[in-house]
Amino acid sequence: MSSLPHPKQAGQPGGATLAAARRRPPWQAYLLALGCTGATLLLRFAIGPLHYPAFGAALFAFPILLSAGIGGFGPGVASTLAAVALVLTFPASGQTSPSIAFEIVTLLAAGLIVSSVAGRLKEHAAANRRSRLLGGLFIAAACAIVTAVAVFRSIESPPTGASQDRSILRLVAALHGLHQRSAAVEQDASDFAHTPDASHAATLRASLREEQASADLLGELLGPDPERNADLTALRAAVNDERRRLGSLLSARPAAAATAVPTPRPIELQSGDLDDLIERIEWMTLSDAEERASRAEDHNAFTRSVVLLGGGLASCLLVMGVFVIGADEAERRHSEEGLRSENEWLENAVRERTRELLETNRSLAASEERLQLFVRHVPAALAMFDTEMRYLTASTRWVEDHQMDAGPLRGRPHYDLFPDIPEAWKEIHRRALAGETLRSEREQVRRPDGSVQWLRWEVLPWHEADGRVGGILIFREDITERIETEESLRYHQQLLQETGHIAKVGGWEFDAVTGKGGWTEEVARIHDLDPAHPINRDEGIDFYEPGSRARIAEAVKRAVEQGVSYDLELQIVSASGVHKWVRTIGHPVVVDGRVVKVRGSFQDITAQKRTEEEIRRLNAELESRVVRRTAELEAANRELEAFSYSVSHDLRAPLRSVNGFARVLLEDFAPTLPQEARDCIARICNGASRMGQLIDDLLAFSRLSRAPLTLQPIDMNALVHSALIELQSGSDAARAEVRFSALHPCEGDPALLKQVWTNLLSNAFKYSSRRDQPVVEIGSAAAEGTVEYFVRDNGTGFDMRYAHKLFGVFQRLHRADEFEGTGVGLAIVQRIIHRHGGRVRAVAKPDQGATFFFTLHQSHVS
């Protein structure tokens, strides 16, 4: 959490030193323990005989305490054992066995207790330097107190005044006791001498033991006083002599040895000896004041020496303490810098951490709220469960996906809500609860409606602060759309590639600066190169034919330098030497005003070029053929024109001569001519006139083929009206009833179409003229862009067998004496309608009228 670097990590050398300095080598503590114990022994010898044996134990308490205090349990025990060994090995002068035992027991008990307590203290204090120092000081203080107590006890203890008197009384009593015991021993010894049986032997032994005890008590009371000791020694020597004598006495009575241990004769204190002893005791008791003063002075000297020694010891302890503390100080100084920096870092870290914790605490509640909010609005299905698969939270998407009601979710068991969960899922949940993380990147499932759904899911355990699995998280995402998009993309890429292959087109690009580039497989294929073949700009340009190379190089240069696109059709020579036509399109890619790349497309257009050339060749051929045909047609037209021109001019002139002079003959010579001749002349005139009419119609028909067609929208009603008006002057038309319904408009040449109507209507009037009620009907019907017009009459009609002749030039179905006409009118109608792209037909029956139909294109303008 903290961003502060740890000084150790920063490589500060003080760290290792510090850690090493904290651990004192154990052998030092043990050495100190043994040394102190030895020193204490020396001290004890220096002090001399002690009035109380407990002092010995007390003295040895110092090194034990010190060792335990500094070194802990191990050195404390070591010191204790050393002290015991030393006490055993070097007992103090005048020490009795019980005294030694007492001292050892005390030492052992006290030493073990102190060591274990100090060990425990040390353990607790190990992490805390101050506690350790306090512990050390406490021990030092304890040592000082014990020392002081010991010193004061030592000062107090010497027999001075009343207590000394009480000692003397006890001594006297002991002396008396000894004396009585000795007398009893004397008595029993003499009894045993008389009657050496077992009972007397037992009595004597008991007396001897009592005497010995008294002697011991006396010895004890006499203490270490050298003078008294000397007396006692003498006394003891006497007693021992006596004992030896008694022993020999007892051993001289082997009869009693079976049941009695031969007992030496007890000390035989001569009355003189005893008196002397008593006197000496009395002397001790009754010594004069000077003597007392001298003794007191001696005693003071002893006290001083004890105080000095005690002080020395305390000083020694203090020095040791100081040494210990000093050593620690040295260590601390040694690692002061490291400590300080570490402390600073620690403080900063602590501050930082504290701040973070405070911050964390403050935002924890809000964070929890936000987390809930976040989870709810995660755009995926997400749910959090505890170890019993009870809901903790879930995203809205999860709730929607599972079609759960909107009620509170927390605490509701998942398996109760969805009893049909497959066992496989439960197994996954179990594994996750056991600490495993399971996931699937894409899994296909079928929706209830049968459609396929793709899921990505992950089930993972979440952990409590102490590391236990607190439950699981289930994350599920619907990736159907993504998968479908990917598949679609893949499909389209494939399609593109296939299309490129079919169309022989691909893409390329190169870097504007380095010229390095790449191209698609198809481009490589067009070059007859392996798709993996690396390519660059210059190598690409080298594939062009010499004629094309300059153009592509210039185009590429302009693209790179001026950002100009190009689209060129050029020729290349592929890697396998095939000449190909290609179309290459290049577009510069401009970033920040600089061309960084040029990319474009590349297509093999060889086949296209070939086709184009073929088409061009065919076109040229066709054109020349058209020109030739046109010339031929034009020539034919010119001939036709010349023909019709000469017909117009020259063919009619002779007719006119025939007609004119026949008429002159009639006019000038009619009276001289017989009637038959006049009839002949009249026929000549009619024939010439009719010939003139034929020529006129024929020329009109010929003109139709040559006149240009001027197409325009036509109002057929108006056109028909104008044609009718022109025809009405004829008598046939005047008689007829014209039934006229509104006609559809159409597109055509008005002049020509008027000719059509004129011809058809005049025919209709003509052929219905013999009816009493001639009726001519005009109408139209439109369908699919075409208008069909009709003209119906109730005239003579015709036989449909001859319908095919109807529209031929000069073809007639009626004789000229029945109905006038040259047989050109319907031919003209058909020619005009055909030129408009329409059709003409007729439906008729003899004497039942005829209907002529013709179609035209409907006008685009309504």
Next chain:
Amino acid sequence: MNSNQAIEILLVEDNPDDLDLTLRALSKARLSNSIHVARDGEQALDFIYRRNEYAAGGGPANPKVILLDLKLPKIDGLEVLRTLKGDAATRTIPVVVLTSSKEQRDIVESYNLGVNSYIVKPVDFERFVDAVQNLGLYWLLLNQPPAS
């Protein structure tokens, strides 16, 4: 021929049959007194401009009307028309094309050159006579030419 008289009609016709029939029609309408006939275009122009055989005649002879056939030897009718209508001195002389041709081409060209009337000779003699008489009457009696 009475070439010294004031000529009212110049008839330009190469076909002798047509010429006879035309003259006959004109005489029937009593218009044959002052007719001059030219048999081709060159003669017609010579007559108008007093050239060659007509050189002795003095100034330009301006007839009241010229009846002009189109199909003529040497210089055809349209060329004659173009010459006359292109000359300010002869532009005002009424020219009537009297021809067999119904060709639209001829009609349009004639009018473009400034012809005053275009008559197609009918095959039927009676109608031909009617037509000649009508145009003679119209141009000689009814039409008022500008003073020359």
